Amino acid sequence: MVSWSAAAGVVVVALGVVLTPGPNMVHLASRSIAQGRRAGLISLAGVTAGFVVYLVATSSGLSAAFAAVPAALDVVEVAGACYLLHLARGVLRPGDASPFTPRRLAPHSGRRLFLTGLTTNLLNPKIALMYAALLPQFVTAGAGPTWRQFLQLGAVQIVVAVTVNGAVVLGAAGISSWLQARPRALRVQRVVTGSVLAVFAVEMVATSAQR
Structure with missing residues (x-):
């Protein structure tokens, strides 16, 4: 069983990753604004299926790799910290368009909405690196088999991501109108999210160096 501190870290x-504008948020927000909440929820189901695919692949593949080459975890920790810093830099960079900017989109069928959500998530580099380089940071010796810890930590990540993305789907139209009237709020969100990611990256490096 993973510790409460590991779960809290995840x-x-x-939260830092899901609140950083990326392919998933752009897809879900744009579909919800253009085609309605039902379309957004179907797309979210596809995105969630993508998380499950990543989780199964990670829990089986990386756990075996870390057991065979323990030093690989150190490499992953450094890569994870660098990736968080990269995300922080991208969030803090001004000028990027908001995911909640209204877009004209042709309506899609339910099947296409689901498959597009699934494909968008599977091809999302943020999520790939989340599972390959960030979740392993919270795997600890003595907390049970590595694959079981991956499943537990991944389940925590999925709950957080689905909750936030679900809120995005349900409130996309309202959020879009609110942000258009208050552009400064988007800048505040960028600063807060980017700062949290940067602080966590530094903490990861410091923790790894102390072991």
């Missing part, structure tokens, strides 16, 4: 990182 919650913080997962």
